[in-house]
Amino acid sequence: MRLAILSDIHANLAALEAVLAEIDGDEFDEIWCLGDVVGYGAEPDACAQLVSERASLCLVGNHDLAVLGALDISSFSPAAAEAVRWTREVATPETLEFLERLEPADISHEVALYHASPRDPVWEYVLWPDQAAECIRMQDARVSLVGHSHVALFFALPEDGASAGGPEARGAQAGAGTRLELDRGRWLINPGSVGQPRDGDPRAAWLELDTDAWAATYRRVEYEIDRAAEAIAATDLPEHLARRLYVGQ
Numbered sequence: 001m002r003l004a005i006l007s008d009i010h011a012n013l014a015a016l017e018a019v020l021a022e023i024d025g026d027e028f029d030e031i032w033c034l035g036d037v038v039g040y041g042a043e044p045d046a047c048a049q050l051v052s053e054r055a056s057l058c059l060v061g062n063h064d065l066a067v068l069g070a071l072d073i074s075s076f077s078p079a080a081a082e083a084v085r086w087t088r089e090v091a092t093p094e095t096l097e098f099l100e101r102l103e104p105a106d107i108s109h110e111v112a113l114y115h116a117s118p119r120d121p122v123w124e125y126v127l128w129p130d131q132a133a134e135c136i137r138m139q140d141a142r143v144s145l146v147g148h149s150h151v152a153l154f155f156a157l158p159e160d161g162a163s164a165g166g167p168e169a170r171g172a173q174a175g176a177g178t179r180l181e182l183d184r185g186r187w188l189i190n191p192g193s194v195g196q197p198r199d200g201d202p203r204a205a206w207l208e209l210d211t212d213a214w215a216a217t218y219r220r221v222e223y224e225i226d227r228a229a230e231a232i233a234a235t236d237l238p239e240h241l242a243r244r245l246y247v248g249q
């Protein structure tokens with residue numbers, strides 16, 4: 001299957017539309033989304049509607065759960081908590097019903113999906129090789145996809161590194177065009193964030209995944225950041241949430 005993997009859209013409609021336009025210019029069997037459709041950005045309803053129409057599979061993320069009132073937001077940053085409260089006020093019943101149907105993990109496919117990590121699908125940020133190795137050893141699938149950190153990166157263990165006490169995972173941040181050969185080894189892969197990248201590249205991130213050829217390619221697409229920023233400025237959302245989009249942080 002040829003899959004387009006999206007994550008952490010965060011109510012950024014301009015970014016989501018740019019990514020979907022790229023996907024539509026190519027041939028993909030399915031679009032999968034790893035969660036956090038809303039939160040931070042100004043267009044939660046339009047993003048939820050587009051994702052519900054276009055993605056054949058979508059997880060729920062911690063921000064989505066917070067908007068649903070299903071997660072304590074005391075550990076959220078002030079701006080994130082403010083965005084949760086704002087999104088709760090404006091979201092339509094359709095958006096909330098869509099998010100309510102979603103789960104934070106899906107292990108029903110050959111590739112496993114988790115919003116955050118295999119051992120904690122809602123909260124854990126997988127950023128370090130020793131931590132990634134522990135997570136990879138806990139996943140049943142050989143290849144798993146995670147979002148949540150908003151950083152495009154990957155970790156890999158050799159097939160024989162699956163036992164406890166084995167090596168640290170090899171890994172790196174992955175810039176645009178980075179291609180992974182996934183035919184052997186055990187992998188944990190983050191496509192980066194569509195709507196709020198935090199790896200210093202402000203372009204919207206997504207991932208091509210081919211499960212026949214067992215290869216993945218990291219993609220970045222420019223989008224109208226001004227449009228997303230102006231949409232935020234027109235609301236009561238903290239203006240910092242608009243500024244950070246320009247620097248990819």
Ligand code: ZN
Nearest residue numbers: 008036061148
């Ligand atoms: Zn997120």
